[in-house]
Amino acid sequence: MAQIPATATSFAAATAAPLKPLRGVRVLSLALNLPGPAALMRLKAMGANCLKAEPPGPKGAPAGTSGDPMGQYNPTAYAALHDRIKVITIDLKSDKGQARLHKELARTDLLLTSFRPSALVKLGLGWKALHKSYPQLSVVAIVGAPGVRAEEPGHDLTYLADAGLITGLDLPATLFADMGGALMASEAVLQAVLVQKTSGKGSFQEVALSDAAAWLALPRTWGLTQPQGAVGGAHAGYRVYPCKGGRVAVAALEPHFAASLCAAGDVVFEGMDTMFKPDTHAAMARFLAGKTRPQLDKLAIEKDIPLHTLAA
Incomplete structure (x- = not known):
């Protein structure tokens, strides 16, 4: 039957959990574009105390320009994703920025990232270094593909293509890998919180967008959505x-x-x-x-x- 599509705001309100399982959990996100902010939006709905750190905006851009590309190419989506989430600017390549970051990390339960592994190491944010400095901190790292493929460039479209979900020349109706990855990232956060509560230690989890695409592709792999299905x-x-x-x-x-x-x-x-x-x-x-x-x-x-x- 015909229905009126929900807006992003009404959707978030309608799906907010009546119980807040992440109440009191402090999350710091360095993740940009769509998957990380979408995961952070869900974590906020589950009661987490969410803080987003972004790099400075592009050189020559007006003051206040977001350092997150999403804020530049789709301000409407950016606004919905960051509703009621505090956003700060940190230049991770500067000493001042590093000092501010580590001040926040000292009071953070979970760090959400979306950098390539090599970039995290260069910034001093590799898992070994973080775990040594902050044993109780958990990390959920969103990457394009798992393991050794995490350094490969890619986006939602390439991960869907790799999973066999691009069947013609038309673009998909939505960003399935990104949004599926956001769900997997929020699930990983819940797992990390459970581990923290039982062991008292932080954990590291890698969430690959290609894995999210492969998960969504399972019905097609099984033949359910093939033409003969x-x-x-x-x-x-x-x-x-x-x-x-x-x-x-x-x-x-x-x-x-x-x-x-x-x-x-x-x-x-x-x-x-x-x-x-x-x-x-x-x-x-x-x-x-x-x-x-x-x-x-x-x-x-x-x-x-x-x-x-x-x-x-």
Whole structure:
């Protein structure tokens, strides 16, 4: 059924955990662009005390320009990601900046980074050095790919391509690897906090965006979303069809939903095999093409059919 998309602010409010499992946990993030800030937004929603440190803005830029590239190429996204999060500027390449950083680290429970491993070592932020200076500090390091591949350049698009999730020339509808990586990073923070509470020591975890893409790609690897798969287009009740004034995403996958859809479309349902027959696909296409979006929205309610109408 047609719904109004939630804004970033309302989404964060709607998904904020009523329990705050990270209340009292101090998180310092050096992570830029999307995955780190998206993870920090979730940690804030779980009650963590979040601080973001950014490098100075580009030379010649107006005062107050963010040192995070996201703040420069999409201020709207940047504002949503950093809502109610304190942001400070630290030049990690300067002695003054290093002093400020270590002052913050001394009172931090978890450090979130998104630099290449070699860059962290150059800045004196390798795990061995940090663990020696701050035994109780945990680190969650977001990288592009795991292990020896962590030094390779890449972005969301390349990780999705590597995972087999780019099937044509169109760009993906969203940044799946980045957002999946943010979820994995917030999960890693929860794991680190549990370890701290049981052992009293900090831990190091590496979260790879390529691993996030590979995780999201598992249904395709298993064949579920391949063209011959039930949710890849082979099932007539799980497809996007044109309708009058737009499109309709139909998700009548289970037998009782499929039977209701067939009844509405005057198709004889004789079990799940019915949904994989070419004649059923053709009949559903004709039926849905003759209905308007309001008619289909009403049908969904009256017949309990999972569908969502879309603009053309």
